[in-house]
Amino acid sequence: MSHKVFIENFWETEQENILYVFMPFDKSFDEKYKIIEEAAKIVGFNGKAAERVDKTVQADQIYMKIIHKIANSKMLLFDLSDDPEVPCGCKKHANSNVIWEFGVALSIREQQDIIIIREKSKSELPFNIRQILRKEYNQIEFTKEWLAEILKNALEAQKWYKSKRVSTIAQSLDPFSIQLIQERGRFPVGNSHFGFNQINTDAKISVSKLIDLGMLKFNWAINDENSSPEYSYDWTPFGRAVMEHKGIIPWTLKEFQTKRPEDYQKLVQQRKEYQ
Numbered sequence: 001m002s003h004k005v006f007i008e009n010f011w012e013t014e015q016e017n018i019l020y021v022f023m024p025f026d027k028s029f030d031e032k033y034k035i036i037e038e039a040a041k042i043v044g045f046n047g048k049a050a051e052r053v054d055k056t057v058q059a060d061q062i063y064m065k066i067i068h069k070i071a072n073s074k075m076l077l078f079d080l081s082d083d084p085e086v087p088c089g090c091k092k093h094a095n096s097n098v099i100w101e102f103g104v105a106l107s108i109r110e111q112q113d114i115i116i117i118r119e120k121s122k123s124e125l126p127f128n129i130r131q132i133l134r135k136e137y138n139q140i141e142f143t144k145e146w147l148a149e150i151l152k153n154a155l156e157a158q159k160w161y162k163s164k165r166v167s168t169i170a171q172s173l174d175p176f177s178i179q180l181i182q183e184r185g186r187f188p189v190g191n192s193h194f195g196f197n198q199i200n201t202d203a204k205i206s207v208s209k210l211i212d213l214g215m216l217k218f219n220w221a222i223n224d225e226n227s228s229p230e231y232s233y234d235w236t237p238f239g240r241a242v243m244e245h246k247g248i249i250p251w252t253l254k255e256f257q258t259k260r261p262e263d264y265q266k267l268v269q270q271r272k273e274y275q
Contacts, residue, residue, distance in 0.1 A: 006108050010071040013214035013238035015160075017046040019151065020073035022053075022102065024095040026084045032142065036077065039147035043155060045074070070105045074113075075154060078102045080134065081119035092123040102129070110163045115154055117147075160237075161244035169213055170242050177206040185235065185243050186251050187260075191267055193219075193234040207233060215239030 019040040023029045033052060040049035051069070053062055070076060080102070083095040105114055116134035118125070119142075135150055160166060173181075180203040184194055196204065210216040216239060220231045235243075240250070257264045 006071065010067050011108075011214070012072045013217070013236035014072075015074045015237070016069075016072055017044075017074050019045050019050045019075050019077055020052070020069040021050050021077045021079070022098045023079035023081075024083050024085065024098065028084050029079070032079070035142060035144050036147060038144040039151055042144065042148040043151045050077075066101060067104070070101065071108060075115065075151070075158065076105050076109065076113060077115045077117065078105070079117050079119075080125060080129075081117075082121050082123055092121065094118075094125060099129070110158075110165075112154070112158050115150060117150075160241040163241075166238070166241050166245045169215070170245050172213070174206060174209070176202045177210055179203055180206055180210070181243060181248065185248050186256075187263070188250050188253050188256050189235075189240070191253065191256060191264075192250070193232045195232055210239070215242055 021036055037050045053066055080094040082092040118134050118136050120136050120138050211218055216233050217236050218233055220229050222229050
């Protein structure tokens, strides 16, 4: 899959706060998956916390869901343990589908977004992935506490603003985009949206590019049939990560009031008008 196809079709600018799990469908892995779910909840993943693909879904839908989850889940966990469905007499090996999914993940995600676990075995992983760091365990060691500690350490090491994708986008920005970031990028989260008429002509040139890059999102609304559409722009989590990469950190609300009082008062007035 080319990066162009990936960016255009699968990558989103807000990650789902879930741990997506890749393991064989065999029933012997069901209990292990329950432990993974419990560990994911302990460290703060949202909702169901951990997910894995449903084997009852049609093949083409499974493929699309897998690519989407690889691209947009906060963290990925691959169990490369020996596949219990390998026919008797054949050499034991990890599940082929999981290895394929692992390869896709390595091509489009940072390595710190990926956790590999494997039950101890005399068999070896394929040569190309044998040297990649993994956590090996036996059945007694595999507990929610053991895995929660691994997840906790991985989350602490996972910094989106340090990723290659972020640094590449940061280096691609034009002067007008940087000017808009300088003008609006430090406004506090929740207070950073702006209208098209609130920015200068040069900055307007770069709005579409920043939307295409995933740094800005566009919102619009029509309150009733007699009113004109309302438009606004705001920074995405990815946009914030690009700014953090360059050392631009959002102000607190108090800093916003102190450093940009006129903009703060305009925002207060707008909220009163639309309540």
